[in-house]
Amino acid sequence: MRKIYTLIIFLMVSVLVFADTFDDVADAIKNGNAKEVSKYFSSSVELTVLDNEGIYSKQQAEIILKNFFTQNPPKTVTINHRGSSAQGSKYAIATYECAKGKYRTYIFMKDSGSGIMIQELRFEKE
Numbered sequence: 330m331r332k333i334y335t336l337i338i339f340l341m342v343s344v345l346v347f348a349d350t351f352d353d354v355a356d357a358i359k360n361g362n363a364k365e366v367s368k369y370f371s372s373s374v375e376l377t378v379l380d381n382e383g384i385y386s387k388q389q390a391e392i393i394l395k396n397f398f399t400q401n402p403p404k405t406v407t408i409n410h411r412g413s414s415a416q417g418s419k420y421a422i423a424t425y426e427c428a429k430g431k432y433r434t435y436i437f438m439k440d441s442g443s444g445i446m447i448q449e450l451r452f453e454k455e
Contacts, residue, residue, distance in 0.1 A: 351436070351438070354438075355406055363397075373386055374387065374449065377449075377453065403425060404428070409423060419445060422436075430454065435450070436450055
């Protein structure tokens with residue numbers, strides 16, 4: 330019985346850490362803060378910003394994201410859906426709104442051993 334309680338507590342803490350991480354990433358995006366978002370990037374990240382798509386180092390991805398935020402300062406960011414895969418990956422789908430329109434934003438995170446890190450980030454025109 331004690332093992333069951335330990336497992337339940339572990340799962341609850343894991344869910345809270347997952348939720349906090351997504352909230353921190355969403356807040357950084359809402360503030361247009363590429364440096365803060367990049368703290369959650371894995372060493373390489375698949376980044377799609379409009380038609381520009383590639384796999385970048387953490388530093389390169391931060392620069393691309395900073396340019397996007399400069400050209401498209403956020404008005405609002407709303408997380409529409411959160412989920413997880415059977416393999417333990419986590420994702421969120423959000424709407425990023427700026428003066429130029431709305432962008433569907435996809436955040437894919439995975440535990441890299443040193444915490445939950447962004448593996449993929451997309452901003453696509455709605």
